[in-house]
Amino acid sequence: MNNFPTNEIIQENSCFALRKFTETNKKKSIQFENLNGIDLILKAMINFPNNQQIQFQSFSIFINIGKEKENQNKIKELFGIEIIILSIIKFENDKNLKKQGFKALSNLGLKNKEIQNQIKTKKEYKRKIEEQKRKLEEENKRKLQIQQLKEEYSSKELKIKDFRKIKYGDVPKDSYYIYFKIILLGGNNSGKTQIVNRFIFNSFRVDSAPTIGVDYKEIFLEVNGKIIKLQIWDTTGHERSYPLLSAYYRGADGVMIFYVITNKYSFVNRVNYFIKDLEGQSDENIPKILIGNKCDLEKEREVSKEEAQKFADKHGIPFIETSAKENINIDEAFFLLIKTILQSPNFYEKLLNDKLEKILFKK
Numbered sequence: 001m002n003n004f005p006t007n008e009i010i011q012e013n014s015c016f017a018l019r020k021f022t023e024t025n026k027k028k029s030i031q032f033e034n035l036n037g038i039d040l041i042l043k044a045m046i047n048f049p050n051n052q053q054i055q056f057q058s059f060s061i062f063i064n065i066g067k068e069k070e071n072q073n074k075i076k077e078l079f080g081i082e083i084i085i086l087s088i089i090k091f092e093n094d095k096n097l098k099k100q101g102f103k104a105l106s107n108l109g110l111k112n113k114e115i116q117n118q119i120k121t122k123k124e125y126k127r128k129i130e131e132q133k134r135k136l137e138e139e140n141k142r143k144l145q146i147q148q149l150k151e152e153y154s155s156k157e158l159k160i161k162d163f164r165k166i167k168y169g170d171v172p173k174d175s176y177y178i179y180f181k182i183i184l185l186g187g188n189n190s191g192k193t194q195i196v197n198r199f200i201f202n203s204f205r206v207d208s209a210p211t212i213g214v215d216y217k218e219i220f221l222e223v224n225g226k227i228i229k230l231q232i233w234d235t236t237g238h239e240r241s242y243p244l245l246s247a248y249y250r251g252a253d254g255v256m257i258f259y260v261i262t263n264k265y266s267f268v269n270r271v272n273y274f275i276k277d278l279e280g281q282s283d284e285n286i287p288k289i290l291i292g293n294k295c296d297l298e299k300e301r302e303v304s305k306e307e308a309q310k311f312a313d314k315h316g317i318p319f320i321e322t323s324a325k326e327n328i329n330i331d332e333a334f335f336l337l338i339k340t341i342l343q344s345p346n347f348y349e350k351l352l353n354d355k356l357e358k359i360l361f362k363k
């Protein structure tokens with residue numbers, strides 16, 4: 001035992017033998033002390049904290065040798081008290097061991113109340129450590145889940161040909177899908193409603209009625225073999241309603257900001273307003289794209305492509321020109337937004353955080 005063998009059985013038997021040895025008489029207990037026994041017992045306890053037998057035998061030894069003042073101090077010095085307390089906590093349900101432990105501690109000069117207090121403090125500390133460990137594990141697990149979702153949804157390079165519209169009835173039964181809440185913002189008459197019409201129904205109206213409040217439409221898409229549901233919130237362009245729109249930003253996964261290429265005001269004034277409003281109203285950076293609509297009206301153009309591109313680059317927003325009338329870049333615009341959402345760092349966190357149950361559901 002002097003070289004401290006790492007064999008558990010040997011330790012167990014040695015502790016048993018030492019216990020018998022110290023039990024027989026006081027003189028032997030002093031001899032034992034001369035063999036540097038206290039140190040070895042503590043080592044055995046530390047090295048085999050899960051061995052109930054070793055702990056038990058060691059307590060008994062401490063009861064026997066702890067009667068000497070000198071030994072008491074030595075055991076205390078070598079952290080014996082702490083080890084005994086930890087062991088009592090570990091084998092809480094073993095009444096006999098607990099009794100032995102208390103007795104050993106009382107031989108070391110501790111009062112019952114003191115022992116109980118120490119047990120309480122240690123338990124609290126242990127609970128806190130375990131709580132921290134659990135939190136860390138949970139966080140790591142979540143990080144891994146986010147990473148997996150990210151890989152699942154954005155690993156493959158997205159191509160427009162992998163993107164198709166599907167009818168509600170064609171969504172396979174029992175399939176899981178995620179939804180994207182997207183908001184269309186922009187000045188009056190910028191063509192938001194007609195873009196949605198073109199995208200979903202492939203139709204276009206010259207006499208489009210102004211949207212009152214907010215229109216809601218939804219469509220299922222297949223992107224990279226995965227089904228997603230686009231929830232499209234088409235807002236009114238009336239300026240006096242703008243302050244109400246921010247209520248729709250909450251929980252939005254993506255935003256399309258519109259202007260008309262033939263209307264400088266819609267670009268300079270309206271686009272800026274919405275970008276600022278989005279920044280001011282929501283703490284997270286909602287993925288957004290800039291859309292210059294009515295690109296069929298080239299002759300009346302007031303906003304050049306270069307100017308808009310420069311502005312978009314400055315704000316780090318993807319940009320595309322469209323025509324709802326001539327069906328130019330309509331699918332591409334929605335595809336661009338989806339791509340932007342799938343590449344945004346916060347999206348996957350959001351998937352897990354606040355919407356997991358809402359978004360991954362069975363039809």
Ligand SMILES: Nc1nc2c(ncn2[C@@H]2O[C@H](COP(=O)(O)OP(=O)(O)O)[C@@H](O)[C@H]2O)c(=O)[nH]1
Nearest residue numbers: 189190191192193194205206208294323324325
């Ligand atoms: N020339 C042209 N007109 C468009 C286009 N998109 C929409 N419009 C017209 O612009 C007007 C306003 O369209 P609407 O979709 O109601 O705009 P909203 O107020 O932004 O929803 C309507 O008369 C549409 O027919 C387009 O791409 N080209």
Ligand SMILES: [Mg+2]
Nearest residue numbers: 192193210211
């Ligand atoms: Mg409208």
